[in-house]
Amino acid sequence: MRGETPTLQHLPDLPRDTAALDAGLLQPGALDRIARNLPALRALRLMLDDPAALAGPPLPSVRRLELVRTAGLAGRWPALAVAFPGLRSIDLVRPTRLTAADLKAPADHGLEGLGLVEPPPEARPALSGWPAPSRFRLEAPDPDPWLAAIDPVAVSDLTVRGPTATGALADRFAGPVLRRLRIFGSAPLDAAPLKALTGLEALIVEPAGPLPGLGALRGLRTLEIIGGPGPDPIALARLRRLTRLRLEGCAAFDGGALTLTVGLPALAALDVSHSPALVPTDLMVFHTATAPRALALRGVAVSGGLTHLRGLGITRLDLRDCALDGGDFAELAAMQGLERLELDLLAWRVGRVDREALLVAQPDALAHYRYSSRPLPDGGVEETVVDVARPWRTHTRVEGAVDAAPLHD
DSSP, rough: OOOOOOHHGGGGOOTTTOOEEEEEEEOOHHHHHHHHHHHTOOEEEOOOSOGGGOOOOOTTTOOEEEEESSHHHHHHHHHHHHTTTTTTEEESSSSSSHHHHHHHHHHTTSSSSSEEESSSSGGGGGGTTOOSSEEEEOOSSHHHHHHHHOTTTTTOOEEEEEEOOHHHHHHOOSSSSSOEEEESSSSSSOOGGGGTTTTTTHHHHHHHHOOTTGGGGOSSSEEEEEEESSHHHHHHHTTTTOOOOEEETTTTTHHHHHHTTOOOTTTOOOOOOTTOOOGGGGGGGGGSSOOOOEEEEETTOOOTOOOGGTSSSSOEEETTTTOOOOHHHHHHHHSSSSSSEEOOOOOOOOOOHHHHHHHHOTTTTTTTTTEEEEEOTTTEEEEEEETTTTEEEEEEEEESSSOOOOOBB
């Protein structure tokens, strides 16, 4: 249809299980075609100039909506509520106007979450005393004045993107209500003031410095630190209630830090992906303590060290972006109890025989991949791997032929 984005013009080509879509400027009739082609859609981003574009059958599967550069939400809300009856949260992205009535409308219709992304500065008075919902997201060049304006009494899940002072944030949200906190784009951070958040169970930060005071957050059950040098291992070892730990891309996280980490008694899931300081022999440390049942080592140098993971009760293992060889595939084939294994099946250092042996040995753990091979006229073999959950991710390579090369990825 004229004026539509290429995405909407090619809706029939998208997988029917597509979960998120950026529809651009919504045109009349577009929702009808989205509903027919994407029955599993859960997140939708759009621009809405004309509420008449919302006419048509509802999309009950959509849980999260992003409205871009939209004004007058309160007046448009009746049409939105009909079009998206299953909606749970709404994000207003760079709204051109924002009033107290706009902020009140989602809560009046039972929404659990509201996000404000780059709200106009003149809209700050509208937030004065506004009771923010249980899930609140704020992205602004200077978040602190906006956070100081709201009434935070009901906020249990807070996301802040932008330079924020943890002391001011902790003063504003002190007490047992806030349970999940995400802070992005505000390095370095001082974690010590966050001790005032007595109910805090999950902390996600990106990027992060050493996070002084982290060891005082004894109630944490989930910690995610993305980028930066990584936390002080001694402070990390004090967080005895942690069940989920993600330290991705932390430059200084090495074998010594891993030794302290695996000693956490309740740890069930560990992600140390893209940690450049780790080497294969560091995996020996998992024999000194109870290994987490879920382990992610994406992009880590593990080749030659996977033997140290055998017999530990690991059920989920992520080795994508790791440079594996045939010996590593043999180790994985011998592992028992694996329920899900993620890796690059068409790794160039692995021959077809080793690949097929792993597929035979771990059929359940690799059930999310669909593998096929076919002979080529020149004597080579073309192999294809499809991720069943994301069928548009198809990997193909040719082995044994003259000028063997990957076809596409």
